[in-house]
Amino acid sequence: KDSKSGLALTSLVPYRQDSCIALASQPMHQRSFTQKLHSFMNGCEYRDRVLTMDTMNPNVKRVEYAVRGPIVQRAVQIERELKMGIKKPFTEVIKANIGDCHAMGQKPITFFRQVLALCSYPDLLEDSKFPEDAKSRARRILQACGGGSLGAYSTSQGIEMIRQDIARYIEQRDGGITCDPDNIYLSTGASDAIVTMLKLLVSGEGMSRTGVMISIPQYPLYSAALADLGAVQISYYLDEDNCWSLDISELRHALQEAKKHCSPRALCIINPGNPTGQVQSRQCIEDVIRFAAAEKLFLMADEVYQDNVYADGCKFHSFKKVLFEMGLEYSEKVELASFHSTSKCYMGECGFRGGYMEVVNLDPEVKVQLTKLVSVRLCPPVPGQALLDVVVNPPQPDEPSYDTFIKERTDTLATLAEKASMTQEILNQVPGIKCNPVQGAMYTFPRIHLPPKAILEAKEKGQVPDMFYCMKLLEETGICLVPGSGFGQRDGTYHFRMTILPPKEKLKIVLAKIKEFHQHFMEQYS
Amino acid sequence: MDRLGERRNYNEVLDLSSGDLHRGGIKPITFVRQVLAACFYPALLEDDSLPLDVKQRAESLLRECDGGSIGSYTESSGIAKIKHCVSQFITRRDGGVPSSPDNIFIKSGSQTALMIMLKLLISGKDLCQTGVLIPVPTYASFTLALEEQGAAIIPYHLCEEQGWTLQVEELRKALHTGRKTCNPVALYICNPGNPTGHIQSRKSIEEVIRFAAEERLFILADEVYQSCVYGDDTEFYSYKKVLSEMGSTICSTVELASFNSVSKGFMGECGLRGGYMELVNLDPAVKEYASRLFSTRSCPPVVGQIALDLMAGPPKPGDPSFPTFSEEVQAIKNTICKNTGRIQEVFAELPGISCQPLKAGFFVFPCLHFSLKAIQWAKKRQMEPDMLYCLRLLEETGLHVRPGCEYGQRKDSHHIRLFVATQENIMEDALQRLKTFHTPFMKEFS
Numbered sequence: 001k002d003s004k005s006g007l008a009l010t011s012l013v014p015y016r017q018d019s020c021i022a023l024a025s026q027p028m029h030q031r032s033f034t035q036k037l038h039s040f041m042n043g044c045e046y047r048d049r050v051l052t053m054d055t056m057n058p059n060v061k062r063v064e065y066a067v068r069g070p071i072v073q074r075a076v077q078i079e080r081e082l083k084m085g086i087k088k089p090f091t092e093v094i095k096a097n098i099g100d101c102h103a104m105g106q107k108p109i110t111f112f113r114q115v116l117a118l119c120s121y122p123d124l125l126e127d128s129k130f131p132e133d134a135k136s137r138a139r140r141i142l143q144a145c146g147g148g149s150l151g152a153y154s155t156s157q158g159i160e161m162i163r164q165d166i167a168r169y170i171e172q173r174d175g176g177i178t179c180d181p182d183n184i185y186l187s188t189g190a191s192d193a194i195v196t197m198l199k200l201l202v203s204g205e206g207m208s209r210t211g212v213m214i215s216i217p218q219y220p221l222y223s224a225a226l227a228d229l230g231a232v233q234i235s236y237y238l239d240e241d242n243c244w245s246l247d248i249s250e251l252r253h254a255l256q257e258a259k260k261h262c263s264p265r266a267l268c269i270i271n272p273g274n275p276t277g278q279v280q281s282r283q284c285i286e287d288v289i290r291f292a293a294a295e296k297l298f299l300m301a302d303e304v305y306q307d308n309v310y311a312d313g314c315k316f317h318s319f320k321k322v323l324f325e326m327g328l329e330y331s332e333k334v335e336l337a338s339f340h341s342t343s344k345c346y347m348g349e350c351g352f353r354g355g356y357m358e359v360v361n362l363d364p365e366v367k368v369q370l371t372k373l374v375s376v377r378l379c380p381p382v383p384g385q386a387l388l389d390v391v392v393n394p395p396q397p398d399e400p401s402y403d404t405f406i407k408e409r410t411d412t413l414a415t416l417a418e419k420a421s422m423t424q425e426i427l428n429q430v431p432g433i434k435c436n437p438v439q440g441a442m443y444t445f446p447r448i449h450l451p452p453k454a455i456l457e458a459k460e461k462g463q464v465p466d467m468f469y470c471m472k473l474l475e476e477t478g479i480c481l482v483p484g485s486g487f488g489q490r491d492g493t494y495h496f497r498m499t500i501l502p503p504k505e506k507l508k509i510v511l512a513k514i515k516e517f518h519q520h521f522m523e524q525y526s
Numbered sequence: 527m528d529r530l531g532e533r534r535n536y537n538e539v540l541d542l543s544s545g546d547l548h549r550g551g552i553k554p555i556t557f558v559r560q561v562l563a564a565c566f567y568p569a570l571l572e573d574d575s576l577p578l579d580v581k582q583r584a585e586s587l588l589r590e591c592d593g594g595s596i597g598s599y600t601e602s603s604g605i606a607k608i609k610h611c612v613s614q615f616i617t618r619r620d621g622g623v624p625s626s627p628d629n630i631f632i633k634s635g636s637q638t639a640l641m642i643m644l645k646l647l648i649s650g651k652d653l654c655q656t657g658v659l660i661p662v663p664t665y666a667s668f669t670l671a672l673e674e675q676g677a678a679i680i681p682y683h684l685c686e687e688q689g690w691t692l693q694v695e696e697l698r699k700a701l702h703t704g705r706k707t708c709n710p711v712a713l714y715i716c717n718p719g720n721p722t723g724h725i726q727s728r729k730s731i732e733e734v735i736r737f738a739a740e741e742r743l744f745i746l747a748d749e750v751y752q753s754c755v756y757g758d759d760t761e762f763y764s765y766k767k768v769l770s771e772m773g774s775t776i777c778s779t780v781e782l783a784s785f786n787s788v789s790k791g792f793m794g795e796c797g798l799r800g801g802y803m804e805l806v807n808l809d810p811a812v813k814e815y816a817s818r819l820f821s822t823r824s825c826p827p828v829v830g831q832i833a834l835d836l837m838a839g840p841p842k843p844g845d846p847s848f849p850t851f852s853e854e855v856q857a858i859k860n861t862i863c864k865n866t867g868r869i870q871e872v873f874a875e876l877p878g879i880s881c882q883p884l885k886a887g888f889f890v891f892p893c894l895h896f897s898l899k900a901i902q903w904a905k906k907r908q909m910e911p912d913m914l915y916c917l918r919l920l921e922e923t924g925l926h927v928r929p930g931c932e933y934g935q936r937k938d939s940h941h942i943r944l945f946v947a948t949q950e951n952i953m954e955d956a957l958q959r960l961k962t963f964h965t966p967f968m969k970e971f972s
Contacts, residue, residue: 049809050711050744050781057649060815068602068821100599103592117567121559127575146549151795153546188634188799191823199674224822228645349597351828353634353799376671378637381827382797 062227066220066486067098071470075480090478094510096498097480099274099442101348104501109347109408111401115141115390116383119150133399141386150382156375158186158356159382162389166356169392174321179358185370186356186380186388190304190341193357195225196373197337200366201266201298202231211262213254213297215246217445217487217495219274232262237490240447243436244276248287255295266298267291272305272316272440275487275497277420279314279440285322293334301338304355307345310417311439320360336360342387344442346412354384416442419500419507426511430518438500445484445497448518454525466494469521477513536924540956542945543926545720545888547794550948552861555793555854557847558836561587565596565832577846587832596828602821604632604802605828608835612802615838619752620767629805631816632834634826636750636787636801641671642819643783643803646812647712647744648677657708659700659743661692663891663933663941665720680704683936686893689882690724694733701741713743718751718762718886721933721943725760725886731768739776747784750801753791754947756863757885766806782806788833790888792855794947800830800837858947865946865953866890872957878968888947891930894940900971901938912940918967923959 053061072095079093095103102108111134118124118138125135144161146152157163163186167179187193202210211232214222218235226233236254238244246269258264269288271280280288292299301319309316319338324331342354362370394409395401420438427435427446435446450458450465458468466483474480484495502510541549548554557580564570564584571581590607592598603609609627616625633639648656657678660668672679682700684690692715704710715734718725726734738745747765755762765784770777787801805813841848866884873879873892881892896904896911904911912929920926930941946953 049779049807050742051647051812052809053811055711056646056812056815059649060646060819063815063818063822065818065822068824098599100592101597102595103598105593108595108597113567117563117570120566121563124563124570127573129573145797146546147551149548149554149797151554151793151797152548153544153796188827189824221822228819228822347597350599350824351591351595351597353824353827372670373674376637376667376674377641378635378667379797379799381634381799381830383829384827 059228059230063224064220064227064486065224066482069482069486071467071474071480071482072097074471075474078474078478088478089476093474093478093480094502094506095480096502096510097482099344099499099501100350101344101442101501102350104499105503106348106412106501107408108349109405109412111395111405112347112349112387112390114401116386119386120383122148131400133395133401137390137393141389145382150386152382154186154379154382154385156377156379157371158184158380159385159389162186162385163356165389165392170318170320170358174318174324177321177324179320183359183362184356185359185374186354186385187374188355188377188380188384189343189350189353190302190339190355190357191221192353192377192380193337193339193355194221194300194302196370197300197357197359198225198229198231198266199373200370202226202229204263207261208263210266211258211264213251213258213264213267215268215270215273217275217484217489218268219270219302220486222268223488232258234258234262234264235488238273238276238278240436240490240493243439244273244278244445246280246284246288248291251288251291264295264297266300268300268302269319270302271319272303272308274302274305274441275443275445275482275484275495276436277438277441277443277445278436279309279311279316282315282317282322285317285319286326289319289323289326289330289334293330299334299336301336303338304341304344305441306340307413308416308442309440310420311437314439316440320358323360333361335362337362342384342391346409347387347391348412349387352384352387353381354387355380356388415504416500419504420444422504422507423498423500423511426508426515430515432522433514433518442499442501443497444500445487445495448494448496450494451522451525454521457525466496469494470496472521473514473517477517479510479513534924535922536959539920539924539926540952540959541926542948542956543928543943545790545945545947546796547790547858547888547947548796550945551952552794552858552947552949553854554795555836555851557841557851558793558795558833560847561836562829562832565829568594579841579845579847583836587835591828596832598828600825600828600831602823602825603817604630604826604831604834608632608831608838609802611835612838613804616764616766616804620764620770623767623770625766625804629808629813630802631805631820632800632802632826632831633820634799634801634830635789636748636785636803637667637671638799638826639801639803640668640746640748640783640785641675642816643746644672644675644677644712645819646816648675650709653708655708656712657704657710658746659697659704659710659713661714661716661719663721663930663935664714664716666932668714669934678704678708680708680710681934684719684722684724686882686936686939689885690719690722690891692724692726692730692734694737697734697737701743710741711744712746713738714746714748715765716748716751717765718749718754720751720887721889721891721930721941722882723884723887723889723891724882725755725757725762728763728768731763731765732772735765735769735772735776735780739780745780745782747782749784750787750790751887752786754862754888755886756859756866757883760885762886766804769806779807781808783808788830788837791837792858793833793837795830795833798830798833799827800832800834802834861950862888862947864950865948868950868953868957869944869946872961876961876964876968879964884946888945890944890946891933891941892944894930894942896940897968897971903971910940912942915940915967916942919960919963923963925956925959925963 114134163181163184167181170179211234213234216235343350395405432449458465464485470483481496560580609630613625662681789796841851878895910931916929928943
């Protein structure tokens with residue numbers, strides 16, 4: 001069954017659900033003929049479906065998410081082929097496309113997993129193998145759960161005790177600035193909270209349609225959500241020549257242009273950045289806040305990588321802290337939502353779908369609507385809520401689990417820092433690849449110079465040049481990266497995003513292979 | 527005593543307002559929690575305390591996770607092996623009707639999956655606005671979800687006198703009315719029903735499917751209460767099974783999405799957020815976009831996926847955990863049966879409250895027969911009579927139940943919704959509180 005052939009022969013297979021794959025690979029105009037043929041052969045009356053590409057919600061067609069896009073699908077296919085014994089120039093696919101720490105061998109934090117196990121099966125509270133500090137936290141969490149079980153619904157905003165603990169954590173992080181637990185909304189990963197806020201922000205038609213500012217390059221959840229909601233994406237370019245820093249004049253320029261065709265209402269910023277890894281300076285954050293205040297923009301601060309800061313001289317400054325240190329003129333007026341999750345930092349617990357947002361200066365009536373909106377999805381996963389609680393209540397110096405915890409956390413972050421600097425060093429040795437310092441987060445986003453011949457061949461194949469490059473890299477080395485076009489980049493420039501997550505030794509090999517591939521590629525298309 | 531120092535007749539609020547098994551005092555299934563604990567903390571696999579089948583299941587699930595950790599992302603539509611397990615569960619349930627893992631999409635709860643289907647179906651404004659037929663009564667968060675998605679709601683009334691049955695004539699009437707103001711595209715069914723607890727006969731399901739085929743409607747079959755069936759001579763038929771047995775034209779053309787989750791049934795794991803939908807006869811090109819929509823939310827919570835696997839593939843006779851497992855499941859069934867029996871006994875003694883035979887689901891939705899006096903008193907306070915009844919019930923006895931006005935009901939009919947899947951002593955307590963409140967209340971307004 002050659003699904004690529006598109007021959008009429010494939011359509012004579014009796015219509016069953018599993019022949020849908022053959023059907024889907026045929027071009028549109030052939031498909032309805034094939035459907036008619038199938039129906040005829042099965043003695044069915046042919047009818048148009050209720051839900052077709054024509055009747056489907058049109059916004060859905062515009063949704064793309066490069067991190068799990070076509071290149072990843074091809075990588076999965078190659079993995080299957082390897083399993084079936086098909087020979088390739090490599091023995092494994094290395095998925096350096098997605099920010100998944102545990103998948104790449106990073107170990108979970110022991111203490112967190114102990115507490116979750118105790119919460120899930122409380123009989124273990126009698127088991128002497130578990131330390132007392134883990135047990136006390138588990139008991140406390142279970143007391144806050146309905147029926148003492150992780151399986152009970154929580155309120156839609158999230159378990160109150162946990163929101164109180166998070167508020168305390170934020171206060172400590174931000175040098176004592178008050179945090180109201182009622183302004184904390186737990187969510188299913190940070191993505192859930194981000195989309196919820198965007199839903200609230202997007203409205204209007206035509207000239208008054210909401211415009212949302214987002215960086216180029218950006219994490220494609222934002223572009224996907226904006227497409228899905230039918231909002232106007234207002235792109236502002238980060239400055240590649242200056243370590244991907246944010247330039248206020250660029251923000252201003254983008255805004256002025258946007259005002260001509262939409263109603264700008266929000267400004268999204270990812271700090272530390274994804275895919276670029278830049279850590280914004282305090283001055284920059286102040287400038288952004290001033291800009292948002294002057295232009296009346298709602299600030300969305302995506303801070304999920306806040307513990308992933310590696311470069312000397314770089315420090316994480318939370319938007320909330322800076323805002324409140326700028327005086328009442330700003331702290332009482334600027335509307336801000338900041339986002340955090342359990343997926344990154346040193347925890348890497350992506351599969352738990354734990355996250356929260358803190359809203360600041362939200363209109364009280366809008367807050368009522370927000371609370372109503374989150375109630376539709378009932379509640380965020382309780383294990384994720386429980387995990388967040390332990391993250392903000394880690395072992396203290398006088399507790400039994402402290403030493404192990406600190407060691408695990410320090411080692412994890414130190415390893416990431418080493419890999420960040422190793423990555424930028426090695427990639428910068430390759431002629432034709434230029435890599436900005438990986439100041440934070442989990443990725444490198446190097447610029448690749450592609451010879452005109454390669455660009456031409458890509459165009460002939462109907463592929464964006466960096467997708468063409470990445471696909472070739474995948475087929476020849478088994479390394480899966482995401483082309484820069486999935487994140488956005490200046491016209492005429494090409495990039496790829498690679499995670500720094502593979503174990504050090506493997507990462508060295510990956511970088512060496514990329515170096516080799518790039519040199520060969522340059523020669524081939526010179 | 528409350529904050530104001532007022533004396534109350536009760537020590538604590540008894541909350542029977544939501545369909546939450548664990549909150550109602552029922553314990554989680556031991557096998558499920560043991561497997562989860564081992565998945566959270568694999569060091570437990572070295573432990574002697576856990577049964578062999580628990581360890582084997584945890585190991586086999588961890589093998590499916592990248593890096594052997596439940597903290598890793600998974601495929602957007604769920605771990606392949608778990609989807610496979612779910613499809614086998616469906617095939618067994620439906621007496622052999624094939625189910626493909628490719629048509630299974632796991633999500634963080636059935637609601638989330640339902641929202642994604644709605645997102646695909648809903649668009650347009652005014653006369654082109656997508657209309658969805660929904661039963662009256664129906665649970666409140668669903669109505670909210672439809673409004674949020676921008677759908678036009680087309681209500682169809684269930685027939686209370688006949689045990690809350692779904693009648694096609696009513697569907698037809700509702701559709702006809704709906705067509706005047708919007709573009710009806712989908713028909714939402716909840717079977718077994720919430721809050722009504724009715725369960726459709728096979729014949730009823732066939733009629734509905736035929737109606738959907740004739741009128742070209744996409745069926746959304748919410749079947750999360752499928753394993754909560756306790757009435758005598760009552761059986762659950764899945765929409766998929768009935769559809770598959772209806773002749774080649776209908777079975778290969780009617781589009782259906784059915785939903786199930788770990789929140790109900792004997793699992794009661796609402797907080798873990800595990801659910802799935804199975805798609806039947808969906809356009810392959812549309813399915814491609816559905817997958818894409820799924821991928822933007824990375825993946826469903828892994829703990830919820832694991833719970834689904836355990837629901838779909840529970841311990842079998844001969845497994846070390848089977849005796850405890852089957853005891854626990856039977857105990858839950860017995861409790862619900864005893865509770866529904868007690869409820870019917872108590873209601874029989876009380877004036878002005880009646881309910882349809884209890885067959886399935888987690889709730890009872892009795893009808894309150896208010897006097898004119900009571901209705902006028904409520905009107906004066908600008909509230910629905912059943913809302914006021916519930917508020918006073920809570921104030922005076924601490925029993926928390928929900929009023930029928932939140933679910934929709936025929937004009938001038940009033941109801942309350944009570945959760946029935948609680949520990950027997952809690953149910954008894956609740957019924958006593960209701961008794962002590964109800965009779966004086968009815969007398970007051972006679």
